[in-house]
Amino acid sequence: MYSLYSHPNSTYSKRVHIYLKYRNLEYETIHVALDKLENRKKPFLSINPYGKVPVLKEDEFLLSESTAIIRYLEEKHLFSNPLFPIDLQKRAILNQMLNQCESEFCFPGSVIYFSKKFVPEEKWDTKRMKDSSKRIGRHLEILENLLSKENYLFENKFGLLEILYAPFIEHYMMMDTKIPDAVEKWILRVMDETVVKEVLKK
Numbered sequence: 001m002y003s004l005y006s007h008p009n010s011t012y013s014k015r016v017h018i019y020l021k022y023r024n025l026e027y028e029t030i031h032v033a034l035d036k037l038e039n040r041k042k043p044f045l046s047i048n049p050y051g052k053v054p055v056l057k058e059d060e061f062l063l064s065e066s067t068a069i070i071r072y073l074e075e076k077h078l079f080s081n082p083l084f085p086i087d088l089q090k091r092a093i094l095n096q097m098l099n100q101c102e103s104e105f106c107f108p109g110s111v112i113y114f115s116k117k118f119v120p121e122e123k124w125d126t127k128r129m130k131d132s133s134k135r136i137g138r139h140l141e142i143l144e145n146l147l148s149k150e151n152y153l154f155e156n157k158f159g160l161l162e163i164l165y166a167p168f169i170e171h172y173m174m175m176d177t178k179i180p181d182a183v184e185k186w187i188l189r190v191m192d193e194t195v196v197k198e199v200l201k202k
């Protein structure tokens, strides 16, 4: 059985919870008290020296980084409907979009989310937050192009990208940027998926 080191407010951990439920894989959750900085101390630092969740544990095998965990489980289980296509060029495009999800949305989104949620307003780095909003705005315009033609980002079905975006687009109202129409409809569609609701509505 798998174990997942996680915290209930961790967006990156939520991705893996959504994935594990999507694949019906049995697992237990090991709570890491980020609020008590348990992640910055031993023994957690020997589980992940970067002090971050999620971490997957399978017997003695430990793996961190949400996308690496999902990729490992996909490659291990060889599902009949793989999330990473067999076709090399299609897979390359999906990997490209995955990297853009991380750098153009989740990373700048985390800057805004973390500040608004945990930092008193007088201490906000407003320039950094504004730059992050602009970057997200540009990214959403690019997604809008795709989503005005298709319901989902890749091969027109709920898949890897939706699993990765879900815990981040949940907070789209906080991003201080215009949300284009087709993107907003897509967000609502993703939020309405059973596995997404199961994890995010907790």
Ligand SMILES: N[C@@H](CCC(=O)N[C@@H](CS)C(=O)NCC(=O)O)C(=O)O
Residues within 6 Å of the ligand: 009, 010, 011, 012, 013, 034, 039, 051, 052, 053, 054, 064, 065, 066, 067
């Ligand atoms: N790139 C990592 C990011 C993981 C991450 O930033 N996790 C946050 C929680 S959402 C964390 O553990 N933060 C604790 C800290 O940095 O002290 C992934 O994809 O898993």
